[in-house]
Amino acid sequence: MSPLVIRDARTEDADEIAGVHVRSWQAAYRGLIDQSVLDGLSITERADGWRRNIADPLPTTLGLLVATRDEQVVAWTSFGSGRDPDGLADGEVYGIYADPSAWSTGAGHALLQAAEQRISDSGYRRAYLWVLDGNERADAFYARHGWVEDGAIKIEERPQLTMSEHRRVKPLR
Structure with a gap:
């Protein structure tokens, strides 16, 4: 297997980031999210959204990193920065796919x-992330990396989609 390279995302990565995003959702969330929603992902x-996000990131964004193998x-x-009212003093992993x-x-x-290192280097002592309820693979992954549930839950409403999520936290220093 060729070596893994971690680097900052570039606008020319948008199509590949979007492909990973869609394929990951379709595999990881099968049975957790309505199949018609997963089938309808474009x-x-x-990619259009990722191009905009990379070119003009939100002020809260600290980074978007990609892992590549053979330049793919x-x-x-x-x-x-944390986006939740009770997590504003923390860093947040918005997504990892x-x-x-x-x-x-x-x-x-x-x-x-x-991501943990970059969040810590930005001065945050703790970080959090949200996991879709029922996503046992993700929960096991985060638990292996020292992220623990703190009891917080949220219901995220999107068009044609309601997601129940639970929060995991990790001290970084």
């Missing part, structure tokens, strides 16, 4: 470590 629409994006993570073909290859591990 790589083209996601196999996973990504975005992170920044690996292409299903890259699951259990170390890509997620490397990205999570890099």
Whole structure:
């Protein structure tokens, strides 16, 4: 297997980031989210959004990193300042997704470590992230990396989609 490279995302990565995003959702959330929603995900629409996000990140964003093998994006993570009213003093991992073909290859591990380091380097002592209820694979991954549930839950409403999530936290220093 070729070496894994972690680097900052570039606008030309948008299509590959979107592809990973869609394929990951379709595999990881099967049975957790309505199948018609998963089937309707569009790589083209996601790519347009990622191009905008990379070119003009939100003020809360600290980074968007990709993991590549053979110059192909196999996973990504975005992170920044906490966005929840009770987590404003913390950093947040907004998302971390690996292409299903890259699951259990170390890509997620490397990205999570890099995101934790960048959040810590930005002065945050703690970080949090949200996990879709029922996503046992993600829960096990985060538990192995020292992230613990803190009891917080949220219901996220999106068009044609309601997601129940629970929060995990980790001290960084």
